[in-house]
Amino acid sequence: MLPISFIESMQGVKGFQKEAFLAAHVHDIPVTSIRFNPFKKKLLKQLPLAHQLDEKVPWTSDAWYLKERPSFTFDPFLHGGAYYVQEASSMFIEQILQQAIPQPEQEIVLDISAAPGGKTTLLSGYFKNGLVVANEVIKSRAAILTENVIKWGADNIIVTNNDPVHFHRLPAFFDVVLLDAPCSGSGLFRKDAGAIAGWSLENVHTCSLRQQRIIRDTMSVLKHDGLFIYSTCSYSTAEDEAILDWMVQEYAFEPLRIQLQPNWGIVEVRTTQQEAWGYRFFPDQVKGEGFFVAAFRKKSAGIQPVFRLENNLTQPPGKELALLSEHIQLPENYRVFMQENEFRAIQNHYWQPLQQLAQQLYIKKAGIELGSLKGKDFVPSHELALSLLPLTQMNNVEVDLETALHYLRKQVPAIQGAKGWCTISYCGLRLGWIKVLPNRINNYYPAEWRILKD
Structure with a gap:
């Protein structure tokens, strides 16, 4: 049961269809989607989850819906970073980039609230010659972000663990800033019962103040004519349209309109005060979860950093x-x-x-x-x-699925290899190290990452 105060707050929101929305939260099963790693896909001898691929996510370049959710834990391709499991709606970030920066070069990009890493890895793949700074203020979440970045394998990502306010020391440093803002989480209702239990109008208000604070703290880091992308997983206008109006009013931002295909089902909105464009994803209308996103160009002159x-x-x-x-x-x-x-x-x-x-x-x-x-x-x-x-x-040992899973459980794999350090690979994808000694083989897979399920 969704909060009554939430349903009441959605009345009058463009695109909200109460009965269809409620039905999607009762009867529909959330879809699962993956995005392939463009750096590693070309190295693979076999396409991951080939029998599970259903249809492409239409607004991104190489992402797919799956026919059903597999047991990702037992897929070596996941552990080796061949793909990232990401909610399809949030992949719309790539469509914004394709239209706003169609020919990326060596941009410096900030993902200010980056954990667990879905958007960071998307940015890394799009700005292949650029540099992505992935920041996470919460230490435990920064550790998860780091693990996912390591599995992704690219060296164009720097992970930082700072409060957003610390970035004011870097004026006009970034070409692109992405803020996937902490929010009240109503877009996650289908996947997270805790989001339903924790939702309240008071929390929406608290989140909107936090969102303004983060934007205020990071505004100076964006270069003149730089791209600012703002997103939430909330349906609430106080965290979406109201924030867009506040941004345009407080700062010299030019709202960007993104071209949509009618069959995508994305709802385009325009704010009443500043006429800023925004894009809302309803799960009864798109193949994905709740999401809101908007993009801007910064038109004020930034202070040149020294x-x-x-x-x-x-x-x-x-x-x-x-x-x-x-x-x-x-x-x-x-x-x-x-x-x-x-x-x-x-x-x-x-x-x-x-x-x-x-x-x-x-x-x-x-x-x-x-x-x-x-x-x-x-x-x-x-x-x-x-x-x-x-x-x-270095020496390398190619192994089958059973041996790869033994290795990922940090068990001793039954293999033959040259003495010394060897990488273990599955279908061309490196998974980690072993060391072959005269009388034994040592498994150097990180203990904290090992598969625990049987």
Whole structure:
């Protein structure tokens, strides 16, 4: 049963059809959708979930509805980052990007409230030559975000763990800002009973104030003519249309109208005060959950940032770099730096932005963690195995499904491999490391990530 006060608050909202909306929450089963990893898909010997693919999500490039929800836990492709399970409505972000920035280059993008990582990985795939800063203020959620970014494998994502207000130290730094704002969560009613129990008009008001605070704290970071995308999983106009009006009134924003296809079922709205465009997703009209999104161009002149060029990221000594090169050969366009005694690598054109970010923010993850040196021995990181970096100097063992699942449970796989460090691969997708010793094999899959279900 949905809250009566919620139903009453929706009367008069464009597109709201009470009986159909209620029926969708009683009778309809929420759909499941996945988005393929464009970096890893080309490496695969087999298409993940091929027998489960139903139809494409129409507003994004390579995402699919599934015929039914499988047991993702037992799919090595998920653990290796071949795809991301993401709600279809929220993938509309890509359609906005296609229309607003049809030819992406080396944009610097901020996902200000990024966990668990669905939109971050979407941004990473769209801005393949750009840099995505994925921020999450809550420490536990930042850990989940980091795990999903590691599985994605791309090195164009920097994870930060900061309050949004800290970003004011980076004026006019970003070309794109995405705020998927914390909200009252009415768009999740079909999937989360807790969202129904926790919904109230008071919480809607509290969330709207929080949303304004985050926007106010991050407004200065966007460049002139930069793109700002605002989204919620709420149907409430106080968190949607009212926020759009407030943004246009308070700041020099130009609302963007996004072209829709009639068969998508998305409801286009225009606010009464500032005539800003917004897009609402009702589950009785689209194949997806509740969602609201709007896009703007910033038209005020930003303050040009002035950064010190001092290097506060540790550089490894030449002797250690020489030892490292004996174990792993990086492409020429990469450079190595240190973070907490771990070697990390990042592409050269991301280096200066990373330095500037590191001077102002807490960096939880940047580039790809390569591993560490124990004397003259190199201990590779799990992150390296899941990355896109070529590991031609390392041995690899291709395994079948049963063996892959044994490995992901952190059991000792029954395989034959050359002595030393080896990557384990399933259908061309690297899953992690083993070390083959004379009398045994050690499984180095992270204990906290292992499959616990039988």
